[in-house]
Amino acid sequence: MHSWPVFLLQLLLVHGLPQADNAAPVRLLYEYPVGTWIENIAVRSNGDLLLTVLNVPHLDQLSPYKANATPETIHSFPNALSVFGIAEIAPDVFAMAVGNFTLTGGVQPGSFSIWSVSFTMHDTMEAHKIADPPQATFLNGLCSLPGIGSPKDFLVGDIKQGLIYYVDTSTGDYGVAINNNFTAAVSDPVFGTAGVNGMHVHDGDLFFTNTGQALFAKMHIHTNGTPAGEPTIVARVLNSSMEFDDFAIKDNDAYLVTGSGNSIERIGLEGTSKGRIVAGSLNSTQFAEPTSCAFGRTEADRHILYVVTAGGLATPVDGDVTVGAQVLAVDTRLWLS
Ligand SMILES: *[C@@H]1O[C@H](CO)[C@@H](O)[C@H](O)[C@H]1NC(C)=O
Ligand SMILES: *[C@@H]1O[C@H](CO)[C@@H](O)[C@H](O)[C@H]1NC(C)=O
Ligand SMILES: *[C@@H]1O[C@H](CO)[C@@H](O)[C@H](O)[C@H]1NC(C)=O
Ligand SMILES: *[C@@H]1O[C@H](CO)[C@@H](O)[C@H](O)[C@H]1NC(C)=O
Numbered sequence: 001m002h003s004w005p006v007f008l009l010q011l012l013l014v015h016g017l018p019q020a021d022n023a024a025p026v027r028l029l030y031e032y033p034v035g036t037w038i039e040n041i042a043v044r045s046n047g048d049l050l051l052t053v054l055n056v057p058h059l060d061q062l063s064p065y066k067a068n069a070t071p072e073t074i075h076s077f078p079n080a081l082s083v084f085g086i087a088e089i090a091p092d093v094f095a096m097a098v099g100n101f102t103l104t105g106g107v108q109p110g111s112f113s114i115w116s117v118s119f120t121m122h123d124t125m126e127a128h129k130i131a132d133p134p135q136a137t138f139l140n141g142l143c144s145l146p147g148i149g150s151p152k153d154f155l156v157g158d159i160k161q162g163l164i165y166y167v168d169t170s171t172g173d174y175g176v177a178i179n180n181n182f183t184a185a186v187s188d189p190v191f192g193t194a195g196v197n198g199m200h201v202h203d204g205d206l207f208f209t210n211t212g213q214a215l216f217a218k219m220h221i222h223t224n225g226t227p228a229g230e231p232t233i234v235a236r237v238l239n240s241s242m243e244f245d246d247f248a249i250k251d252n253d254a255y256l257v258t259g260s261g262n263s264i265e266r267i268g269l270e271g272t273s274k275g276r277i278v279a280g281s282l283n284s285t286q287f288a289e290p291t292s293c294a295f296g297r298t299e300a301d302r303h304i305l306y307v308v309t310a311g312g313l314a315t316p317v318d319g320d321v322t323v324g325a326q327v328l329a330v331d332t333r334l335w336l337s
Contacts, residue, residue, distance in 0.1 A: 037325055148223075164196060216247070
């Protein structure tokens with residue numbers, strides 16, 4: 001009876017995996033009021049989503065499993081207007097960049113600080129400042145290093161200076177770790193000047209986007225974040241309607257948000273194949289100016305890509321449509337390969 005398994009396999013190959021009737025690849029978990037810009041997302045090991053807000057100095061938390069999930073503001077940073085990149089640096093401890101930016105006035109160089117927020121004390125959250133780098137002009141992307149320390153040291157990019165700082169979490173010391181042609185800032189129609197933006201370390205390589213140069217690059221690094229090779233380009237944007245911002249990595253693919261492209265692009269990390277748009281489209285508000293994305297971390301949602309948006313505040317959809325910032329759950333199993 002060995003032919004049955006083969007037959008079942010063929011059936012699966014032809015008809016795909018069984019799907020629930022109401023299965024939809026994209027679910028809107030929450031839409032904020034118009035005027036809200038969610039800048040970045042990190043996922044806690046318990047499954048909760050941490051969202052950094054750009055138009056107010058808030059760190060919000062959203063539990064994606066609850067029906068009618070509503071975000072809760074769990075911290076408001078003093079003496080600041082905005083929160084940017086966020087990354088986990090120890091189990092349930094997150095570092096984030098905080099500073100002043102407004103859509104009308106732009107960025108205030110010198111207003112930046114780096115904070116950590118810890119959930120390890122029996123669910124009472126503790127926030128403390130790690131560093132106050134006065135020479136930083138616009139800290140944006142942030143990623144932890146794979147080193148052995150806990151909390152781990154991390155990298156934080158300056159999108160306006162076009163370079164990447166190394167930050168020692170235990171001392172608060174920092175210094176320039178990476179500064180090359182592909183992190184460099186160039187003039188950008190939306191942000192004035194823009195360079196290195198999203199950053200993630202994967203298998204000893206630092207992957208990063210450069211928004212102004214419209215490219216996605218990688219570079220081998222040492223465990224302390226310093227270069228261990230030359231940077232190379234993985235991909236450039238598919239067309240000029242798109243801007244690379246942050247991204248997530250899973251199974252040797254990167255999932256990049258395209259900002260003004262209102263979509264998600266998937267591309268192999270080797271850079272040998274062309275990227276393709278797997279969700280959203282240029283003139284749709286389904287993903288209105290996505291800024292960042294991250295995969296779920298529990299058994300139940302490892303295949304879910306959570307996407308956050310700026311609602312088209314910097315680049316309106318269709319040229320003139322803005323919506324509230326969105327938090328979306330994308331079931332990547334339901335995407336066509
Ligand atoms: C950020 O902007 C606010 C409002 O203008 C101001 O009160 C605050 O001092 C600024 N923060 C820094 C670190 O300059
Ligand atoms: C890239 O940077 C190097 C220095 O690291 C410089 O010599 C070279 O001219 C730069 N190339 C371009 C295309 O800007
Ligand atoms: C850019 O690419 C997207 C996705 O493939 C497409 O919908 C759009 O029409 C393209 N825009 C231009 C200007 O080519
Ligand atoms: C789609 O959006 C682009 C960019 O905002 C805009 O220039 C274009 O006119 C829109 N196209 C349509 C068919 O609405």
